[in-house]
Amino acid sequence: MTVATQAVxxxxxxxxxxxxxxxxxxxxxxxxxxxxVRPHEILALIGPSGCGKSTVLRCLNRMHEAIPYAHxxxxxKLDDTDxxxxxxxxxxxxxKIGMVFQMPIALRTRSIYENIAVGLRLGGIRxxxxxxxxxxxxxxxxxxxxxxxxxxxxxxxxxSGGQQQRLSIARTIAVVPAVILxxxxxxxxxxxxxxxxxxxxxxxxxxxxIVIVTHNMQQAARVxxxxxxxxxxxxxxxxxxxxxxxxxxxxxxxxxxxSRTEDYLSGRVG
Amino acid sequence: MTLQTNMLNYGGRRVVDRTLRGCTVVxxxxxxxxxxxxxxxxxxxxxxxxxxxxxxxxxxxxxxADSGGAVDPATGLPADxxxxxxxxxxxxDPNAPVVxxxxxxxxxxxxxxxxxxxxxxxxxxxxxLLFALxxxxxxxxxxAEYPSNSLATGIRFCCDVLSGAPSIVIGVVxxxxxxxxxxxxxxxxxxxxxxFLMVPTIARTTEEMLxxxxxxxxxxxxxxxxxxxxxxxxxxxPTALTGIVTGALLAFARGAGETAPLLLTIQGNSNLSYDxxxxxxxxxxxxxxxxxxxxxxxxxxxxxTAFVLLLLVLGVNLLVRVVTxxxxxxx
Ligand SMILES: Nc1ncnc2c1ncn2[C@@H]1O[C@H](COP(=O)(O)OP(=O)(O)O)[C@@H](O)[C@H]1O
Ligand SMILES: [Mg+2]
Numbered sequence: 001m002t003v004a005t006q007a008v009x010x011x012x013x014x015x016x017x018x019x020x021x022x023x024x025x026x027x028x029x030x031x032x033x034x035x036x037v038r039p040h041e042i043l044a045l046i047g048p049s050g051c052g053k054s055t056v057l058r059c060l061n062r063m064h065e066a067i068p069y070a071h072x073x074x075x076x077k078l079d080d081t082d083x084x085x086x087x088x089x090x091x092x093x094x095x096k097i098g099m100v101f102q103m104p105i106a107l108r109t110r111s112i113y114e115n116i117a118v119g120l121r122l123g124g125i126r127x128x129x130x131x132x133x134x135x136x137x138x139x140x141x142x143x144x145x146x147x148x149x150x151x152x153x154x155x156x157x158x159x160s161g162g163q164q165q166r167l168s169i170a171r172t173i174a175v176v177p178a179v180i181l182x183x184x185x186x187x188x189x190x191x192x193x194x195x196x197x198x199x200x201x202x203x204x205x206x207x208x209x210i211v212i213v214t215h216n217m218q219q220a221a222r223v224x225x226x227x228x229x230x231x232x233x234x235x236x237x238x239x240x241x242x243x244x245x246x247x248x249x250x251x252x253x254x255x256x257x258x259s260r261t262e263d264y265l266s267g268r269v270g
Numbered sequence: 271m272t273l274q275t276n277m278l279n280y281g282g283r284r285v286v287d288r289t290l291r292g293c294t295v296v297x298x299x300x301x302x303x304x305x306x307x308x309x310x311x312x313x314x315x316x317x318x319x320x321x322x323x324x325x326x327x328x329x330x331x332x333x334x335a336d337s338g339g340a341v342d343p344a345t346g347l348p349a350d351x352x353x354x355x356x357x358x359x360x361x362x363d364p365n366a367p368v369v370x371x372x373x374x375x376x377x378x379x380x381x382x383x384x385x386x387x388x389x390x391x392x393x394x395x396x397x398x399l400l401f402a403l404x405x406x407x408x409x410x411x412x413x414a415e416y417p418s419n420s421l422a423t424g425i426r427f428c429c430d431v432l433s434g435a436p437s438i439v440i441g442v443v444x445x446x447x448x449x450x451x452x453x454x455x456x457x458x459x460x461x462x463x464x465x466f467l468m469v470p471t472i473a474r475t476t477e478e479m480l481x482x483x484x485x486x487x488x489x490x491x492x493x494x495x496x497x498x499x500x501x502x503x504x505x506x507x508p509t510a511l512t513g514i515v516t517g518a519l520l521a522f523a524r525g526a527g528e529t530a531p532l533l534l535t536i537q538g539n540s541n542l543s544y545d546x547x548x549x550x551x552x553x554x555x556x557x558x559x560x561x562x563x564x565x566x567x568x569x570x571x572x573x574x575t576a577f578v579l580l581l582l583v584l585g586v587n588l589l590v591r592v593v594t595x596x597x598x599x600x601x
Contacts, residue, residue, distance in 0.1 A: 066492055068418055095495030105490035107505055118504065119494040171494065 010207040012039030013079055013178035015060065015097075020074035022055045022064055029055045030241035032074060035228060037179070042201060042210045044220035044249065047230030048264065052241025053213040056230070057181050060211065061097035062090040078178060095123065098172035102184040104164035112159070113152040115167055116174045123175050138174035142166045143200050162193025169200065173208070180204065182212040186219065198223050217265060220249060227252045229261045309580065316577025319570045323383045329540035329551075330382030332565050380567035384575050386542040390551040391582070394457050394536065395526045397546065398464030402525075403518060406469045410476025410514075415502055425473075433470035440466050441534035448535065455537035457550035463531035468521040475517025479510040516590045523586040527579060529554035553579045 015037040022029045030052035037043050045053045058064040059072050062083060076083050083093045107115050116135045125131055135152075139145040144166045151158065156167055165185060172180055182201070186194040201223050204210060214220055220227050228246035232239045244258045256262045409429070413422050444463035449455055483506050491501030507514070537549040538559065553575045560572035 061493070063489065063493060066489060091492075091495045091497050094493055099493040101486055101489065101493070103484075103486050105486055107487070107490065107509075110508075119496075122494060122496055122500070168490070175495065 010040070011178075013209050014039050015179060015209065015211075016075075016077040017060070018075045018077075020056065020059055020072065020076060022052070022059050023071050023073070024067070025069045027238060028240065030230075031233070031243070033243050035243065035246065037209055037211055038226075039209055040205055040207075041225040042205050042212060042223050044224030044227045045211065045213045045230060046215065046217060046220050046227060047241075048232060049215060050239060050241075051230040051232045053215075053230055054183050055241070056243075057183055057211060057213050058099075060179075060181055061099055062093045063099060065090065095119075095175050096177055097179045097181060098175070098177035099181045099183070100165070100168050100172055100185050102187055104161055104168050104188065107156060110156060111153045112148050112156050112167065115156045116171050119171055119175050134174055138170040141173055141204075142170035143196065143203075144170055160193070162189050162196060165189060165193070165197060166200065169197075169204075173204070177208065179209045179211065182210065184213055184215065187215065194219075217253075221253055224249045229256075229258070229264065231260050231264065309584075312573065312576050312580050315570075316573035316575075316580075319574040320577065323381070324571075324574055325383055325388070326385055327381075327383035328386040328542045329384075332378045332380045332567055334377050334379065375564055376566055378565045378567050380565065380571050384551075384553065384556055384571070384578065386539060386551040387553040387556040387575060388578060389542060389544070390457065390536070390539070391526055391553045391579075393544065393546065394460045394532070394550065394552055395464060395522055397458070397461035398468055398525050399518065399522050401461065401465040402468035402472055402521065405465075406472025406518075406521070407476055407514070409469065409473035411480065411502060411507065413473065413477040414480035415498070415506070426477075429470040429473050432466065433474070436530070437467060437528055438530040438534075441531040444531055445534040452547075454547070455535060455549040457536055457543075457546040457548070460532045460536035460550065460552065461546070463535050464525040464528060467528060467531065468525050471521040471524060472517055475520070476510075476514050479513030479517065480506060482513070483509045512594050515593055519586050519590045519593070523583045526582055526586075527554060529558060533558070553582075 015035075017033055017035040017037075020033040020035070021031070033056055035043075035056075045057060047053055055064065058066075060076055064070050064072055072084065078093075078096060081088065083097070107118070110118065113135055116138050117131050120131055120134050125134065136145060136149075139148060144163060147163060148159070148167075156164060159167060165188075169180075169185075186197050189197065198219065201210060201212065205225075212220075212224065225248065226246060227249045229244050229252060230241050231244050233242050244260050245252070245256065247257075252261065253265060256265060409425055412419075413426055413429075416422055440463050443466070444459050448459035448462060452459070487509055488501060488506055491505040492498070494501075496505070532552050532555055536552060536555070538555050539549045539551045543550055557572045557575040557579065560568045560575065563569060563572075
């Protein structure tokens with residue numbers, strides 16, 4: 001496959017984050033963030049617990065505003081579109097920028113098949129033939145097809161935690177998003193399942209732009225092209241998250257510019 | 271040294287643990303014994319008054335034991351009603367006051383059954399549930415999914431007041447608004463009164479069950495790009511369905527046993543009637559009526575109706591068990 005055809009098959013999407021400031025009520029959770037997510041890269045957000053990784057991630061597909069008292073300042077662009085523009089529908093943003101959570105969520109009243117088909121139907125796909133094809137493709141792309149092809153009618157709860165997490169991923173990629181956000185996707189999984197998910201992440205990078213939150217530095221080192229490090233500002237009266245630095249994963253782990261990053265990575269903080 | 275102190279502490283803890291556990295066992299027993307006694311007594315006494323006619327016939331006037339059920343065609347009453355010698359007998363002294371023989375009430379036999387009550391209770395409670403389900407479900411969904419809405423606070427308060435209100439008050443309201451306006455007692459008025467009792471139960475159980483659905487499930491639906499209403503109806507509500515069905519069944523059981531609201535709305539009816547716009551019978555009402563009756567045989571029937579009512583409620587509770595285990599079993 002040539003580079004040119006690959007570009008056509010898998011369009012390149014970037015995200016541009018400028019002065020992004022998330023609030024919970026009146027309380028500012030994170031200091032204004034500037035961040036770029038480049039096409040077909042895996043960007044890892046790392047840092048100690050409570051530093052605002054999840055908060056920033058959830059601002060990238062407007063899940064933050066699902067919390068009633070939460071709001072956001074600043075801009076987030078997918079390619080050239082401001083996702084916070086009043087003309088843009090949040091539900092469409094979430095289809096374009098998918099999200100996989102820490103707890104694998106198999107929608108419990110639905111079969112494995114339906115777990116994926118429900119998102120496709122939302123997108124307006126009705127024909128049984130097309131649904132079947134897309135469900136199979138999503139399960140194949142999530143490396144789950146061989147394990148579930150004989151039990152598509154069973155409840156998603158019949159799967160192991162790792163399989164459920166890949167089912168969540170299949171549900172997300174079934175609607176062909178531009179970007180996929182992962183919030184600690186492996187922290188509820190055993191090491192083997194974790195390795196399978198990491199392998200899948202590297203595979204998905206060929207097609208999607210990926211942002212992953214992890215508290216596992218080795219995981220960031222294993223999968224991420226670039227890494228952004230967040231810290232909690234201790235001096236402030238209320239804890240405030242800050243983005244201390246970002247760079248290629250190699251650079252962050254070998255020659256961090258910020259002393260706080262160095263302390264964190266060497267285990268002295270967090 | 272430290273080890274010893276720890277062991278001493280442990281001994282103390284064990285005493286406290288034993289004592290508290292003993293208290294809970296005693297408290298549980300105190301709570302359960304009356305329940306077992308009531309159910310057992312009703313089953314034994316009520317069960318003995320059951321026969322086929324009890325379930326297949328409607329009200330019939332009681333008859334003396336020896337009349338064989340003969341009925342005076344003119345009055346519709348048993349030929350020798352209540353053991354009174356209607357022929358007058360021989361009068362030794364025409365001036366002496368006529369003293370009818372003291373009727374021996376224990377010789378009176380009840381006949382007929384309570385089919386009209388069973389049908390009435392089922393009809394009224396089902397129609398009540400039919401009204402209460404949509405209102406209660408929607409209120410419950412609203413309370414759970416839009417909890418910070420100021421309207422929700424008001425609705426929640428109303429539900430709590432309504433479910434705490436004495437049910438006779440509901441009966442009075444039903445009487446004033448429906449019976450007096452329509453100028454007739456009716457099964458429908460009873461069903462509406464029962465609705466008022468069911469709605470808060472259904473709304474609050476629905477709310478509680480929906481609140482148990484993890485927030486992550488809602489977020490998963492949202493992250494699929496589903497609008498909130500879609501996620502609520504296709505993901506959140508189905509996840510909590512077992513609990514919601516349980517709440518509805520319990521509301522049904524409670525509604526079936528209510529007496530006070532029916533007392534003032536359906537009046538009662540000795541005949542089998544399916545007409546919701548006319549007076550109707552119901553089991554709790556029959557129980558009340560038969561207990562008040564001077565005839566011991568009819569008092570016995572009251573135990574029978576109590577028995578049937580209890581069976582209905584126990585049956586519904588059993589159904590709840592089946593529903594919850596079946597669904598939890600992953601089917
Ligand atoms: N739903 C919420 N309401 C209020 N504050 C929140 C909420 N979620 C997170 N926070 C606060 O925002 C800060 C960042 O949290 P979070 O983004 O979850 O951190 P991380 O994912 O890095 O562990 C924390 O101080 C936390 O207390
Ligand atoms: Mg987090």
